[in-house]
Amino acid sequence: MYMMENDIERVLITQDKLKKIVEELGEKISRDYEGKELILVSVLKGSVVFMGDLMRAITIPCYIDFMSVSSYGNETRSTGVVKIIKDLDTNVIDGSNLLIVEDILDSGRTLSYLKDILARRNPESIKICTLLDKPDRRVVDLKADYVGAVIPDAFVVGYGLDYAEKYRNLPFVGVLKPSVYEK
Numbered sequence: 001m002y003m004m005e006n007d008i009e010r011v012l013i014t015q016d017k018l019k020k021i022v023e024e025l026g027e028k029i030s031r032d033y034e035g036k037e038l039i040l041v042s043v044l045k046g047s048v049v050f051m052g053d054l055m056r057a058i059t060i061p062c063y064i065d066f067m068s069v070s071s072y073g074n075e076t077r078s079t080g081v082v083k084i085i086k087d088l089d090t091n092v093i094d095g096s097n098l099l100i101v102e103d104i105l106d107s108g109r110t111l112s113y114l115k116d117i118l119a120r121r122n123p124e125s126i127k128i129c130t131l132l133d134k135p136d137r138r139v140v141d142l143k144a145d146y147v148g149a150v151i152p153d154a155f156v157v158g159y160g161l162d163y164a165e166k167y168r169n170l171p172f173v174g175v176l177k178p179s180v181y182e183k
């Protein structure tokens with residue numbers, strides 16, 4: 001039987017560690033947004049696993065919505081071209097506090113574009129929560145407000161993150177063997 005695990009060089013963040021990271025983020029977000037109208041905006045598809053766990057770690061009432069933008073195709077590097085594939089269903093109103101939920105902040109191009117277009121809808125606030133942050137790869141000046149883990153410059157998959165749409169269902173975050181995308 002073909003095992004996805006065979007394509008993984010090393011496990012970077014275990015299932016247990018992911019659980020702790022998400023619990024801590026959920027607690028902090030619940031405290032910070034107490035009494036406010038919170039809308040979690042998940043960026044498809046990479047953040048769905050994180051979103052599913054994070055929303056259950058948040059103990060205050062909140063809404064969820066999804067956006068889909070294209071940035072990568074099947075490559076391992078950002079093209080800089082970002083296109084909206086699916087917009088929010090939610091009408092952003094004056095009192096809305098948007099929290100963008102992302103899998104990984106890499107070059108920052110995708111999120112900086114997304115933050116800009118959402119900011120034009122005049123929410124009360126707009127912040128970013130990313131599970132992973134690769135600061136070494138940043139090309140635009142952007143910082144996340146909530147970061148699960150800072151990781152080195154390596155291509156990672158699992159817990160929602162893909163390479164060519166594969167490996168999203170691995171329950172941990174692991175470094176992909178370069179031989180997988182170099183062949």
Ligand code: IMP
Binds near residue numbers: 046156
């Ligand atoms: P950015 O625009 O360069 O910040 O890219 C963000 C998007 O690129 C993420 O939402 C991911 O879909 C993808 N991405 C960046 N780095 C990785 C990685 O190491 N593994 C899988 N996807 C990645």
Ligand code: MG
Binds near residue numbers: 046072162
């Ligand atoms: Mg992706």
